[in-house]
Amino acid sequence: MRKTWAIIGAATLTAALAACGSPSENAAQEDAGGDDLVTLRVGVNPVPHGDILNFVQENLAAEAGLNLEIVEIADYNQPNPQLAEGELDANYFQHRTFLGEWQDANPDDELVYVSDVHVERLGLYSSEHEDVADLPDGAEIAVPNDAANLDRALRTLEAEGLFTMDADAGALATENDIADNPQDITVTPLEAAQLPRSLGDVDAAVVNGNYAIEADLAASANVLAWEPDDAEDYIENYANGLVVRAEDEGDPDIARLAELLHSDEVRQYIEDTWQGVVFPVDEQA
Structure with missing residues (x-):
């Protein structure tokens, strides 16, 4: 045996x-x-x-x-x-x-x-607003919560003039590195997969391209802005x-x-x- x-x-x-x-x-x-x-x-x-x-x-x-x-x-x-x-x-x-x-x-x-x-490309989407200029003072914007994509989202919002990041923030900035926020924008990090579903609860959301495609956001939401893709190290x-x-x-x-x-x-x-x-x-x- x-x-x-x-x-x-x-x-x-x-x-x-x-x-x-x-x-x-x-x-x-x-x-x-x-x-x-x-x-x-x-x-x-x-x-x-x-x-x-x-x-x-x-x-x-x-x-x-x-x-x-x-x-x-x-x-x-x-x-x-x-x-x-x-x-x-x-x-x-x-x-x-x-x-x-x-x-x-x-x-x-x-x-x-x-x-x-x-x-x-990350996109700034909204179910309520049609342009970045329409975002009110105190607007809440959801962003991805993983460090790499959170930084990308914040840089996208900065490029649209919504706030300014601390110059010393480094490559993986967080919402705590926002230095000048004249519109008192609230940045809310969420799990990336949840961002399309958050649009009913926030003014706008920066959504990863794959999840935006999967949720067909092009048909159900407005694209307010695209992530800048002209940085030397973007690719x-x-x-x-x-x-x-x-x-x-x-x-x-x-x-x-x-x-x-x-x-x-x-x-x-x-x-x-x-x-x-x-x-x-x-x-x-």
Whole structure:
């Protein structure tokens, strides 16, 4: 009986180790079984990341020898832990600034940014007002509560002349760094996914592009302003891209997926589908 359980235990351990291999290791096992497509399990926010990967899966992946298992994750808090724990081969939902913030809080789980794919512009939306000039004194404006996007939202509001930020605030400013606020604007940080639903309770909200698209805010709310996109480091800081564990940074299957995400077909799909709210960027080293 002890020998039987030992055999079963060894078989179980072997299967578990195989499941935790790198994409290329898993590919070799799949090839041995007669399957010539490498499966990559990628965590994404549903829009636009999931839409983009579904386009790749339906139109480009098989010819490149890939099969994408797309795992949709609605919030920003799960894709990095799931990748670090080996539940995903890659994720695609974040920009470098967000990854840097997460990495600082989780120094033992090293994740690597592979390449930029697209940018989602923040927009200032309102269900009640039609122009920034219509915002009354004492207006309440909701903003994303994660540090990187909170700073972006505050800079957007500053660019519209609603208040002035402290010159010493640094790269991750908060509402406490507002220095001059002549209209007595109240800034209310909320979970990014909740921002579209907050529009009935606030004067306006700065909403991430993916959540604005998902909620179809273009049809239900007014766009008062767009995030400025002319800063020198705008793309470097805020383009969304593919992220992997450090040990998989040079994996050839990940490289093939990155190439597909920068193909002319994907670029055209992004431009045609979102017409400026989301725009593709050139691959960056």
